Amino acid sequence: MSAAPSRLRPSAPTPVHRSALRERPAAGLRAGSRRADRDVLWLYLLSRAGVWATAYCARWLFPADRDARRPAPVLSTFEQWDWGHYLRIAREGYFPGSAGPWQSGWDNREAFFPGFPLTLRAVHAVVPSWTAAGLLISFAAGAVAVLALARIARLHLPETIADRRAVLLLLCSPCAVFLAVGYTEALFLALALPAWLAAQRGDWRLAAILTALATTVRVSGLFLAAAVALHFLLTARADRPWRAWPWLALPALPVAAFTGFLHARTGDWMAWQHAQERGWYRAFHPPWETWANTWRDAFDRTRTTDYAFMFQAELAALAVGVLLCGLLLLRRRWPEALYVGLSLCALGTSYWYTSIPRATLLWWPLWIALAGWSLRGPRFLVAHLCLAAPVTTVFALAFFTGRWAG
Incomplete structure (x- = not known):
């Protein structure tokens, strides 16, 4: 997962990059960027078609009732898990009537930030179906996110295909299904990645505004804010x-x-x-206790096999995050290491690990590092895709059939 020093460079472009850019005609750069953006969007559309095809197959092959003669409604496979919380907040608000955490059986919806539900409510004013509105948000936001990821990759990897490699690796990652459903990941990335790109270019006001908007979507926006602030301090000059x-x-x-x-x-x-603690056991625990609790539920046969498998995925994702953070520290990519490290601290000190595989989607340095490694030879990319694609499909089916638990 690590990359060679030339594949993962310091946050600011080096003088070599700048001189190379000066030698190229501006018109040629713009034309090349437009072609690369079109290739990225084409790749994105193909991946969305793959997700929708998987959802279609799930409706027919894995119905809730084994004796069903008709598939579930077209959009029903996308209405899973956290979607219900976002929908209820968008439709009813956080505390409808006199309901709230003082009642037994409360759904702890205040654990979710308001950015996505507010966007969902706004889009629903135009799109009658709530589910279709959520899918439309993620579809549009995902397109913005992959374009921003591609442009960040171009800052660090000089090869012309590096940006598409980074996007491909993101879109084929195990939890990529969450970029296509009515969840917060796509919308967060559509704000966070342009914010980081603005910070790389020294546009601090735009970076701050976009980071603030990202913070309305997920608490991870605060981790991004810390990384942007550190990047400002490290790159500041007297002028x-x-x-x-x-x-x-x-x-x-x-x-x-x-x-x-x-x-x-x-x-x-x-x-x-407190809503996080009640609903998802996210009270603070020492990291060794969190590891022990997750390991027990993953391998000691205390859980049903589907839950045990998800806990195994949590352990694997944590290991990837630790290795990534170590790589970033080794390469002196301090802001990105801070961003990933804060995410690991937040997710790795609960009763058990929850949602770390989904969090990997938000670790853009991971996809750039993997893209850099893939450029060293074709075997890595082929091996990675051969292993990741089946897992990606399995995770998508787990979500579409209601078996996802992370």
Whole structure:
């Protein structure tokens, strides 16, 4: 998973990159970028077709009722798990009527940030179907995300096909199905990756605004904000506009506003965290206890096989994250290492590991590192795709049939 030093470079483009750019005609650069963007979007559309084909097969081959003579409704396979929380927030708000965490059987919906439900409600004003509206958000956001990932890859990998390799590896990753369904991953990446790209180019105000918007979608936006701030400090020069520094505090405002809203309704300043603890056992535990609890449920036959398999996937994803963080530290990519490290700390100190495989989608340095490695020879890419593609399909089927638990 590691990359050669030439494949994973410091955050700021080196003088070699800049001189190479100066030697190229501007028109040629623009034309090449447009062609590369079209190739990235074509790859994205093909991958979406593959996800939809998998959903179609799941409806016919894996019905909830083994004696069914008709498949489930077309969009029903996309209405799984967290989608219900986003839908209820978009339709009813966080505390409809007098309902709230003071009631037994409460669904702990305040554990979810408001960015995606608000977007869903806005799109639903035009698209009558809630599920179709959620899919449309992820479809459009995913296109923005892959274009931004491709452009970040171009900053670090000089080869002309590196950007498409990074996008291909993301779209064929085991949890790629979550970029196509009504979940937060695609929308978060559509804001976070352009924010990081803006930071790489020194546009700190745009980076702060986009990071603040990403923070309305997922708490991971705070990890991105920390990485952007560190990147600012590491790349600042005497002639830099230091007056842009206050903008970097902007991402804290959405979290503060959401916290204040929850306190006004519940009287609890920690309502978000307490909902996480009640619904997903995300109370703090030492990392060794978290590892032991997850390992037990993965291998000691204390869980049904589908849950045990998901806990095995959590362990594998954690190992990938630790290796990635170590690689970034080795290459002195401090901001990206901070981003991944904060994600690992947040997800790795609960009662057990939850949602780490999905979090890998948000670790853009992983896909750039893998793309750099794949450029060293064709065997790595072929081996990776041969192994990853079946797992990706299995994970997609697990989600579409309601067997996903992470």
